[in-house]
Amino acid sequence: xxxxxxxxxxxxxxxxxxxxxxxxxxxxxxxxxxxxxxxxxxxxxxxxxxxxxxxxxxxxxxxxxxxxxxxxxxxxxxxxxxxxxxxxxxxxxxxxxxxxxxxxxxxxxxxxxxxxxxxxxxxxxxxxxxxxxxxxxxxxxxxxxxxxxxxxxxxxxxxxxxxxxxxxxxxxxxxxxxxxxxxxxxxxxxxxxxxxxxxxxxxxxxxxxxxxxxxxxxxxxxxxxxxxxxxxxxxxxxxxxxxxxxxxxxxxxxxxxxxxxxxxxxxxxxxxxxxxxxxxxxxxxxxxxxxxxxxxxxxxxxxxxxxxxxxxxxxxxxxxxxxxxxxxxxxxxxxxxxxxxxxxxxxxxxxxxxxxxxxxxxxxxxxxxxxxxxxxxxxxxxxxxxxxxxxxxxxxxxxxxxxxxxxxxxxxxxxxxxxxxxxxxxxxxxxxxxxxxxxxxxxxxxxxxxxxxxxxxxxxxxxxxxxxxxxxxxxxxxxxxxxxxxxxxxxxxxxxxxxxxxxxxxxxxxxxxxxxxxxxxxxxxxxxxxxxxxxxxxxxxxxxxxxxxxxxxxxxxxxxxxxxxxxxxxxxxxxxxxxxxxxxxxxxxxxxxxxxxxxxxxxxxxxxxxxxxxxxxxxxxxxxxxxxxxxxxxxxxxxxxxxxxxxxxxxxxxxxxxxxxxxxxxxxxxxxxxxxxxxxxxxxxxxxxxxxxxxxxxxxxxxxxxxxxxxxxxxxxxxxxxxxxxxxxxxxxxxxxx
Numbered sequence: 001x002x003x004x005x006x007x008x009x010x011x012x013x014x015x016x017x018x019x020x021x022x023x024x025x026x027x028x029x030x031x032x033x034x035x036x037x038x039x040x041x042x043x044x045x046x047x048x049x050x051x052x053x054x055x056x057x058x059x060x061x062x063x064x065x066x067x068x069x070x071x072x073x074x075x076x077x078x079x080x081x082x083x084x085x086x087x088x089x090x091x092x093x094x095x096x097x098x099x100x101x102x103x104x105x106x107x108x109x110x111x112x113x114x115x116x117x118x119x120x121x122x123x124x125x126x127x128x129x130x131x132x133x134x135x136x137x138x139x140x141x142x143x144x145x146x147x148x149x150x151x152x153x154x155x156x157x158x159x160x161x162x163x164x165x166x167x168x169x170x171x172x173x174x175x176x177x178x179x180x181x182x183x184x185x186x187x188x189x190x191x192x193x194x195x196x197x198x199x200x201x202x203x204x205x206x207x208x209x210x211x212x213x214x215x216x217x218x219x220x221x222x223x224x225x226x227x228x229x230x231x232x233x234x235x236x237x238x239x240x241x242x243x244x245x246x247x248x249x250x251x252x253x254x255x256x257x258x259x260x261x262x263x264x265x266x267x268x269x270x271x272x273x274x275x276x277x278x279x280x281x282x283x284x285x286x287x288x289x290x291x292x293x294x295x296x297x298x299x300x301x302x303x304x305x306x307x308x309x310x311x312x313x314x315x316x317x318x319x320x321x322x323x324x325x326x327x328x329x330x331x332x333x334x335x336x337x338x339x340x341x342x343x344x345x346x347x348x349x350x351x352x353x354x355x356x357x358x359x360x361x362x363x364x365x366x367x368x369x370x371x372x373x374x375x376x377x378x379x380x381x382x383x384x385x386x387x388x389x390x391x392x393x394x395x396x397x398x399x400x401x402x403x404x405x406x407x408x409x410x411x412x413x414x415x416x417x418x419x420x421x422x423x424x425x426x427x428x429x430x431x432x433x434x435x436x437x438x439x440x441x442x443x444x445x446x447x448x449x450x451x452x453x454x455x456x457x458x459x460x461x462x463x464x465x466x467x468x469x470x471x472x473x474x475x476x477x478x479x480x481x482x483x484x485x486x487x488x489x490x491x492x493x494x495x496x497x498x499x500x501x502x503x504x505x506x507x508x509x510x511x512x513x514x515x516x517x518x519x520x521x522x523x524x525x526x527x528x529x530x531x532x533x534x535x536x537x538x539x540x541x542x543x544x545x546x547x548x549x550x551x552x553x554x555x556x557x558x559x560x561x562x563x564x565x566x567x568x569x570x571x572x573x574x575x576x577x578x579x580x581x582x583x584x585x586x587x588x589x590x591x592x593x594x595x596x597x598x599x600x601x602x603x604x605x606x607x608x609x610x611x612x613x614x615x616x617x618x619x620x621x622x623x624x625x626x627x628x629x630x631x632x633x634x635x636x637x638x639x640x641x642x643x644x645x646x647x648x649x650x651x652x653x654x655x656x657x658x659x660x661x662x663x664x665x666x667x668x669x670x671x672x673x674x675x676x677x678x679x680x681x682x683x684x685x686x687x688x689x690x691x692x693x694x695x696x697x698x699x700x701x702x703x704x705x706x707x708x709x710x711x712x713x714x715x716x717x718x719x720x721x722x723x724x725x726x727x728x729x730x731x732x733x734x735x736x737x738x
Contacts, residue, residue: 026143029122034059034159034167038261040252042269043305043464049250051261052165062170062181064154070186071169074193075157077221080114083153088115088144089137115140118156162192163199176204178244186232187239190222191215208241251276254311254324255462264464266305271298271563275308278559283313283536289545291552294536295325296560297445297460301452301531304460304468306442308560312539320539329420329438330520330535333513333549334392336414338451338482340401340433341389343409346478351614352386352485353606355589358396359637362665362689363430372398372434375495375514379642381634382649384586386606389482390491392512397433407432414439416473417447417457435515445524445533452509452526454479454573476576477609483509483573484607486525501554504561506570512549519543523553528571530564532557580610587628587648590617601626602648623650632724636693662722665689667733673711676738684711688718696721713737 037058042048052058064072076083082090090113112120119139143152162172172192173181184192194214195202204211216237222228250256251272252265259265275296283294298308311324344350358380362371372394374380379395380387388396401410410432411425419439421428428437442460450457454476458468485491486509489498496502502510502523510525520537521544536552537544544552583592584606593616596603608614623629629652630638637643638651666689667673675684688697688707698719703710709718713735721728 026139026146027119027122030118030143030155033061033155036060037171040256040259041262041264042267042272043265043307044268045264046269048265048267048269048272049252049256051256057165057167058171058175059158059167060170060174061158062154062168064150064157066181067154067157067169068181068184068189070189071157071181071184071193072153073222073226074190074218076114077225078193078197078218079117081221081225083114084149086113088113088140112136113140114156115143115152118152118159119143121159121161160196161199162195163203164205175246175249176243178249185236185239186222186228187215187219187236190218190236191241194218204241204243205246212241250315252309253315254322254326255309258462266300266303266307266462266464266466267309268307271308272310274563275560276310276313278556278563279310279313282556282559285555286536286544286547286552289547290538290542291536291544291547292319292538292540293323293325294534294553294556295441296556297326297442297533298560298564299445299449299460299531299533301449301526301529303465304446304449304458305464305466306460306462307530309442309462323539325535325537325539326441328539329422329440330537331435331515332437332439332444333435333515333520333522334394334397335444335511335513335522335524336410336433336435336437336439337389337392337397338486338511339413339417339447340397340404340410341385341485342451342474342478342482343404343413344385344400345481346475347404347409349609349612350385351589351606351608351612352384352481353584353586353589353591353604353608353614354385355382355587356385356388356396356400357381357633358383358388358393358399359634361395361399362691363398363402372431379637379640381637381643381645382587382628382630384589386485386488386491387494389485390488390493391495392492394434398430401430401433406430413473414447416471417443417450418459419443419447435513441522441533441535444522445531448511448524448526448533449531450474451479451482452528452531452573454576477578480573480576480579481607483526486511487572496550501550501558504558506565507572508561508570510557512554514548514552517543518545518547521547521549521552523549523557525557525561527561527565528573529568530561532560532564534560578609578611579607581605582608582613584614585617585621585628588617588621590615590621592617602628623652625650632693662695662720662725662727662729663691664718664720664729664731665691667718667731669731670733672734672736674736674738675711675713685709686711690720692722694723696723711735 035053037050037052037060039050040048050058116136119136158168160169161167164175166172166175169192170181173179173184177184177188191204191211194211201207202211202214219233219236223230223233251269252267275298279294279296283291293312295312296308296310297306300307309326311326312321314321360379374394375392380393383393383396401407407425407428407430411421411428414421420443421437446460455472455474455478456470457473458470461468487507489503492502506527508525508527510523513522519541520535522535524533534553534556583595583603584590585602586604587602591614621628627648627650630649631652635651666687673686686709688709697704697707699716701714701716715732715734718731719728720731
């Protein structure tokens with residue numbers, strides 16, 4: 001038999017090692033343990049998520065006491081069964097390897113001990129040569145004289161590469177099984193022990209069959225080398241491979257790259273995972289309705305700290321999962337209406353019982369004539385602010401904003417509350433209150449938290465126990481009145497029913513919103529403890545199939561609120577001393593200075609500022625048959641099919657019209673209209689419009705039938721007259737033929 005040239009030198013060194021001087025320094029990497037990966041802590045000091053080191057590896061250290069005996073013995077069975085018996089060199093294994101290698105004239109078997117492998121993985125990588133192998137043997141022997149067996153084994157298990165850029169057994173257990181080391185089963189320990197031999201080839205995610213074969217071989221070795229009972233081995237072999245979802249290891253994928261190592265975030269890791277499951281489960285129920293995406297924000301009211309934050313339900317999804325839906329600007333729907341009515345309470349001295357006209361109304365905008373419609377396509381006549389906001393009526397909200405002086409006051413308030421409005425108030429117009437503004441979920445949720453805090457506003461925070469400065473754009477009494485309405489199930493029953501998803505087993509203020517084209521829907525609300533905001537829609541802006549805030553975002557909001565209050569007694573904002581309850585006639589909004597008799601029709605209790613009581617009831621409020629009188633503003637509605645309140649109201653001819661300034665709505669003075677017979681839908685008929693009803697139209701140059709004018713080319717003059725006030729105004733406009 002011809003031996004390789006290096007064999008005599010190798011044999012000489014091998015058998016002289018116990019007596020030769022132990023020279024040469026140990027590898028530098030052995031002096032310090034491997035660096036742990038960076039971590040982010042949650043508000044309770046628990047690891048929330050982590051990010052890799054600069055070499056892209058993840059590692060968390062483990063002491064020998066933390067490493068289960070199953071894993072230790074499985075590793076010894078796989079790599080070095082006589083570890084505790086040899087001095088760093090397994091002479092028997094080395095002799096056997098030498099014989100096999102020389103018999104085949106090539107390397108077919110190795111004999112590296114755990115100590116030698118530790119030297120190898122702690123030394124800069126170089127080409128494998130006999131000299132390098134001899135160096136590892138010398139240094140392994142030296143290490144054995146310096147360190148205990150327990151030290152060597154601990155260092156080895158913490159430095160092993162288990163594949164997928166996971167270093168050390170603790171990180172491998174967390175990554176593959178989402179478990180601490182102590183919870184590993186015998187089968188899981190054997191599987192991990194087998195990975196370092198060939199981390200890529202044996203990766204259980206890519207090649208589960210190879211990983212299981214290696215696991216079962218190690219289990220057999222445990223029985224043979226360490227006397228494990230055959231029954232335990234067979235049970236372990238039958239255990240299915242149950243790997244953790246690798247995509248679920250980072251619960252804050254939209255946030256983790258914003259913070260440096262060691263940061264303590266405001267996020268509650270347990271709540272973050274609960275709300276992710278809620279979002280994922282509820283969105284899956286809407287899959288057939290073309291609902292693909294959703295986002296959640298949860299804020300602790302007292303501190304403004306963000307407890308849960310989800311920009312989407314699946315960050316890893318190729319379907320725009322990386323888009324952060326909590327920060328993306330989306331159409332606000334009806335979610336800004338509460339702030340319109342807050343201004344009415346704060347700036348105009350109104351209260352929830354104030355009556356507002358929900359009747360057909362036209363408004364002139366920069367784009368033309370705007371005639372708002374309610375969600376149910378009906379007009380509700382005289383309604384209280386409580387019912388108008390509770391049932392989310394569009395017409396009432398726009399009338400109220402117009403009464404406040406237009407969009408500017410609301411625009412200013414929303415900017416103070418941190419909403420990221422991108423256009424001027426005039427560009428939004430009155431439509432800002434019913435949804436033509438785009439806002440982010442985070443800023444909108446924090447604006448609702450301001451109401452929950454009774455007017456104290458400060459920015460939301462993702463850092464635990466951070467300091468901030470407050471402003472007070474809304475008064476406590478204003479905020480409580482809005483809160484009281486939004487928590488009134490009866491006030492929203494007309495639109496949502498008595499037992500909608502918005503009803504919770506504790507008092508909770510809540511508001512939904514849906515864009516007119518079903519591209520966005522929202523549900524926002526709060527208790528005294530927490531404010532929750534939910535958005536549902538599609539990042540590609542395709543419309544959902546008729547999904548509203550109640551059916552889309554509502555169930556997610558409902559379940560999130562229940563989860564929040566499992567361990568917290570539900571609280572509610574405190575009633576300010578400046579408010580009192582009064583008895584009112586709900587048809588007029590006027591109050592009874594003397595408590596009426598029990599059973600008085602239309603009598604109810606209502607909240608009101610003590611310093612700004614409404615007008616008292618008066619005989620002038622009523623018809624002789626006790627019906628409440630309405631002004632002529634209501635004439636068109638009163639005679640329409642929308643009027644289902646004729647038993648409660650009567651129209652008064654003597655009641656003055658509230659707005660006596662007659663205005664043209666269509667056409668506008670100086671406008672030019674074009675007649676183009678080739679344009680589809682083009683007509684020569686123009687529907688005339690004014691801001692008051694029952695007006696008279698006249699023209700010397702146009703044929704007018706009622707409120708319809710037949711257009712002909714030329715310069716025309718219209719006469720508009722109101723018969724009650726005898727006011728007449730003129731308008732000139734031009735018609736051209738193309």
